[in-house]
Amino acid sequence: MSVLNIAGIVKESVVDGPGFRVVVFTQGCPRHCPGCHNPELIPRTGGREMTPRALLDTIKENVTPLTRGITFSGGDPLLQADALLEAVKLVREEFPQFDIWVYTGYTFEEVKDLPVLRYIDVLVDGPFLEAQKDMNLAFRGSANQRLIDVKQTLKSGRVSCLSL
Numbered sequence: 001m002s003v004l005n006i007a008g009i010v011k012e013s014v015v016d017g018p019g020f021r022v023v024v025f026t027q028g029c030p031r032h033c034p035g036c037h038n039p040e041l042i043p044r045t046g047g048r049e050m051t052p053r054a055l056l057d058t059i060k061e062n063v064t065p066l067t068r069g070i071t072f073s074g075g076d077p078l079l080q081a082d083a084l085l086e087a088v089k090l091v092r093e094e095f096p097q098f099d100i101w102v103y104t105g106y107t108f109e110e111v112k113d114l115p116v117l118r119y120i121d122v123l124v125d126g127p128f129l130e131a132q133k134d135m136n137l138a139f140r141g142s143a144n145q146r147l148i149d150v151k152q153t154l155k156s157g158r159v160s161c162l163s164l
């Protein structure tokens with residue numbers, strides 16, 4: 001059974017995708033971007049180990065009537081891609097009405113073949129680059145990061161971005 005290393009969960013975020021969202025922060029990131037917004041989540045140790053089922057149960061406890069979607073952030077959730085796949089499948093089954101966003105420091109091109117991609121709606125890709133920092137961008141910190149419509153992108157074979 002896979003386990004995820006989880007740093008924490010936020011019940012009602014409005015900055016990690018549209019609407020009120022439950023946000024799962026994973027522990028561990030392979031990068032050290034200068035200006036990282038969550039440097040305490042870079043070490044691969046220090047979080048709480050949870051099975052995908054236990055994580056789903058915790059997400060359920062945090063969902064409210066206002067919840068519009070679930071976001072996985074970090075750290076880098078794709079560092080734990082196999083366990084994340086199991087968790088995302090469970091979330092999809094339990095909450096088919098929610099959209100699922102995943103933040104990663106990898107580019108879409110680097111991770112496009114991961115099975116978990118087929119179960120998410122939006123991938124916010126690429127590392128935070130201080131030189132391209134822009135506080136006016138929606139749901140991301142630097143201009144290199146893209147809000148990728150994963151389903152449309154996988155269908156068409158061309159990267160399709162949300163214009164938010």
Ligand code: SF4
Nearest residue numbers: 029033036075105128
């Ligand atoms: S990819 Fe994100 S979490 Fe990882 S070091 Fe860069 S800004 Fe921080």
